[in-house]
Amino acid sequence: MRQQIKDMAKDALVVHGRTKKRKASGEAHASPTFSLDELSQDLLERVLSWLPASSFLRLRSVCKRWSSVSTSPTFQIACSQISFRDPWFLMVDHELNQSVIFDTSEGNWKGLIRPTGFSQAKQIAIASCDGLVCFRDTSGGGLEVCNPVTGARRELPLPEFTQPLHAISMSSFHKHSSFSSYRIVLVYGEFPNLSFRLFNSEKNQWEDEVILTHKAGDSSDTDISGGQTVYFLSKSGEVVATNMLRSPSKEFSSVSSIENGEEIVYFLSHSGTVMACNLSKRNFYEHPRLLPIYSEYSIDVVVCKGELMVVVLSEFLETASVRVWRFCKRSKSWRQVAAMPPSISHELYGKKADLNCDGCGDMIFVCLNSADFSSCVVCNVVENVWMELPKCVVNGEDKEFVSAFSFEPRVEACV
Template sequence: MEQSMNLAPERTKKRKAPEEAHESSAFFLDDLNQDLLEGVLSWLPASSFFRLRSVCKRWSSIATSASFQLACSKIPFRDPWFLMVDQHLDQSIVFDSSEWNWKSLSHPVYLQQNHGDKPIPVASSGGLICYRTSSGEFIVCNPVTGACRRIPQVGLASESRNLHAIAMYSSPKDPSAYRIVLVLGEFSNLAFRVFDSNKGLWEEEAILAQKAESSSESHMAGDETVYFLSKAGDVVASNMQRSPSKQYSSVLTMENGEEVVYFLSHSGTVVACNLARRTFVEHPRLLPLYFEYSIDVVECDGEMLVVVLSEFLETASLRVWKFSKPDRSWQQVAAMPPAMSHEFYGKKVDINCIGHEDMIFICLNSSDFSSNIMCNVIKNQWVELPKCCVHGKAKEFMSAFSFEPRLEASV
């Protein structure tokens, strides 16, 4: 009995020892030095950045720290957010692909001040979005920080010419370096101009020469929209209606170190402009003129792809294609399951798409139908996004623009 009493305190000590060791080994984020703390916080999901200011004074100061932004720039990839545009050209909602939910985003004050000349998004790259006003001015914005920059005027000579494409490219190595490319002029005399953020000015206009291997079925000479009678008896255009924000739908890719801009002609064909070689070529038509379809170009993992919604044999088909240069033909890379695409049959659905890495975000819209689809091109997976409800009513979006939510992306 006595021995047992003598052993009791020893057992108690043995039980407490691990707890005491745990308490002594536990650490808190505030115990880290500034560099380590900023490095840890830089890996947080992007949505957490908005809450840094409300945690404590130290974390609030980190949110605007230049060294913290440098730590954020070392994160190789952030899941994209998609800035949504509705029929009223409102752009206050984003879809967060990492958390798979909708978020309300405060519209930058600078953009709100342009009363009567509302800027709408026309291109995006990296962590930035390029806006254009109805008067032809450009504004580059970081949607996360709200930082904006008005781009110098292009010049009257360029502004008076037909504008076909607006593309944007951000340097993955320098978050403050980007280029905006305009393709303009008549198809018999195409040209381009480039704004370089490092130089802060528009470069001189350069002429594009048409390559000889352009399709023999080219319809570019007149640059006229081709109209035809649909099965319902309506007169429609071959590339159907475009959302105002996607009027100059185009993508910019780097191919063997050369910048190539792809855009849709008014007749629905894909035009490729090699800026380094100063040439352009029209790719063969995907579908005959008499087919009723909607089409858009996207960039996925550095490659230009085309998304086409068409109707054939009493059903609708939504497919993704890439262009094979060796034999100048289109090859299918993904197709929506017929059970999903059949829902679009007969509804005159217009598609507006944006690509990011291996994903394509597709906005489908018609007078009586609206849906948003995410497609993984590599896995050929198609998922319909949940509805976005505001005040109990589902929002209908015409188009979207992708960007990586990055604090360090400078305008």
């Protein structure tokens, strides 16, 4: 690690014009030598801010000076100037334990460095953005925002409302400071009467309730999308209900994106249609159904490449397929953008697996889980490349995950 820091320090010194001049022509390729102790505090902090998160977490064990850097306010400012960090995925298993992460920069599994509070079953991860994760207290205590890297936490009591809750969304926004602020949106009500309330971290308060109007959307199934359950027989003779039953960690899952300067929250209705709540225009509408209502499938919504996509697991002609779709507003229809190779998806046939996803950048992280099957797959949407992740082994046993939430490991992310 010290050698890595030295290499990075040399690059930083070149930028700041502090490298020694080359001597003779015969020594033109000699590397400049210097001691890390020669670096000013400001330059050292700038160099260390470029370290991968997994390396940063080991800073304190190198020396006292580096340990002091890790808690320096100016170091946090330097870290905030790094535009993007490879994401980590906080994994949720059947017991709703959340103490394992997948590090995309190193491509391996890790135990959460600061597990305090994450192993408590009553706290379920429900949303994430930038370097923060939002948890819901299943005992009714409200929400909690946490930085998984530093362990900083903030409790947010839920505002009072008596109507059914449909979605909890978390998004970030930037003002004039070096650190991002965030807001949490609750969508609730009885269809077609929906409302939302918003928590603004800068104001440290819940704003007043906003009533959403029902805009004529692109769906022809508006009579059943609000939650009415339809029952039908599957090909195997089993009774199937359109009222989707989701994992507790995904019960109120939703995603948000900025489109033409307008913030839109997307979530799934109980019948499996994609609902869109335009917070800027204060209305909501439905997208057309991807598959006929009398069919079996598992579906989830993600934001990838800055736009809405849905991932669908379905069975047809004695095989299973996992496909990614993007909604085309011009044609008001869904278009396929990626498909899992049959060599991977065929194994899902007949497993009745539940599909839960999360998007980050060009990637979609897919958790597939059933009574006798479990797998985690990453899809690069741009290149249509799918990769199965290695099994995560804890205490000699394979862990099975039902969902995941992405976040950038950032020490400067404030709760």
